[in-house]
Amino acid sequence: MIVRDINKILKDEPARVVSDANWTSIRMLLADDGMGFSFHITFLEAGSEHVFEYKNHFESVYCMQGSGSITDIATGKTHAIRPGVMYALNAHDRHVLRAEEELVMACVFNPPVTGKEVHRADGSYAAAEELAD
Amino acid sequence: MIVRDINKILKDEPARVVSDANWTSIRMLLADDGMGFSFHITFLEAGSEHVFEYKNHFESVYCMQGSGSITDIATGKTHAIRPGVMYALNAHDRHVLRAEEELVMACVFNPPVTGKEVHRADGSYAAAEELAD
Numbered sequence: 001m002i003v004r005d006i007n008k009i010l011k012d013e014p015a016r017v018v019s020d021a022n023w024t025s026i027r028m029l030l031a032d033d034g035m036g037f038s039f040h041i042t043f044l045e046a047g048s049e050h051v052f053e054y055k056n057h058f059e060s061v062y063c064m065q066g067s068g069s070i071t072d073i074a075t076g077k078t079h080a081i082r083p084g085v086m087y088a089l090n091a092h093d094r095h096v097l098r099a100e101e102e103l104v105m106a107c108v109f110n111p112p113v114t115g116k117e118v119h120r121a122d123g124s125y126a127a128a129e130e131l132a133d
Numbered sequence: 134m135i136v137r138d139i140n141k142i143l144k145d146e147p148a149r150v151v152s153d154a155n156w157t158s159i160r161m162l163l164a165d166d167g168m169g170f171s172f173h174i175t176f177l178e179a180g181s182e183h184v185f186e187y188k189n190h191f192e193s194v195y196c197m198q199g200s201g202s203i204t205d206i207a208t209g210k211t212h213a214i215r216p217g218v219m220y221a222l223n224a225h226d227r228h229v230l231r232a233e234e235e236l237v238m239a240c241v242f243n244p245p246v247t248g249k250e251v252h253r254a255d256g257s258y259a260a261a262e263e264l265a266d
Contacts, residue, residue, distance in 0.1 A: 001223065006218075036191060037170045037241055060172050084140050088136075106197075
C-alpha cells in the first residue's frame with residue numbers, strides 16, 4: 001500500500017512538484033508506482049489560459065475547486081468548468097482550458113506519466129519511448 | 134471529449150449512482166468510455182467502517198473531504214485519512230477504511246470497473262470476465 005500526503009509532498013518532495021509559469025502539478029502517483037495510470041493534483045492560476053493536446057495519453061480531469069471553461073478545438077464547443085465537472089480526453093482532443101478562478105483539478109493519465117515529460121510547443125507530452133534518460 | 138457533471142448525474146442518471154448501506158459511489162467514467170481506467174467519486178458515511186480487497190483491480194483513492202483512517206490488514210499499520218491524503222492499493226491490499234467524518238474520495242480503478250460489479254462477501258469486485266451479462 002502506498003500512502004502519500006500532498007502537504008508533505010509540497011514540503012519535502014520537490015521532485016514531485018512540477019510548475020510552469022501559471023500552473024503547478026503534484027504527482028501523487030507516477031509510472032514507477034506500477035498502478036497502470038498516474039494521478040496528479042493540478043493548480044491552474046486564476047486568469048490563465050492553456051492549450052493542451054495529449055497526443056500520446058488519455059487524460060481525465062475532475063474539478064475540485066474553482067471555475068473556468070474548456071473549449072474543444074475540433075468542435076468549437078465550450079463547457080463550463082466548476083466543482084463536480086469532469087472532462088475526459090478520450091480522443092486526444094486538442095483543447096483550451098481557462099481558469100477564471102484558480103482551478104484545482106484531480107487528473108488521471110493513461111499510460112502513466114513517468115515524471116520526465118515536459119509540455120512541448122504543441123501542448124503534448126512525449127510518449128515514454130521518446131524520452132531520453 | 135466526454136464532459137460530465139456530478140450534480141447532473143445525481144439528478145438524472147441513477148444508473149451511474151451505486152449505493153450500499155453506508156456508501157454511495159458516482160461513476161464518472163466506466164470501462165465503456167475507453168479510457169483504460171474508471172473514475173468514481175465516493176461518499177462514505179460518518180461513523181462507517183468498510184473492509185475491501187480488490188483482488189482483481191488496482192485502486193487509488195484521494196481524500197477530498199472528511200477524516201478517517203485506513204488500516205493495512207497485512208501489516209496492521211494505520212494511516213490517518215484527511216484532505217490531500219491518497220492511498221494506492223498496489224498489491225491488492227486487504228484493508229479497513231473508517232470514516233470519522235463523512236469522506237468524499239476520488240477513486241481510480243485499473244482495470245476499469247464496468248458498472249456491473251458488486252462487492253462480494255470478501256470485499257472484492259469480480260474480474261470483468263467473471264461477470265454475467
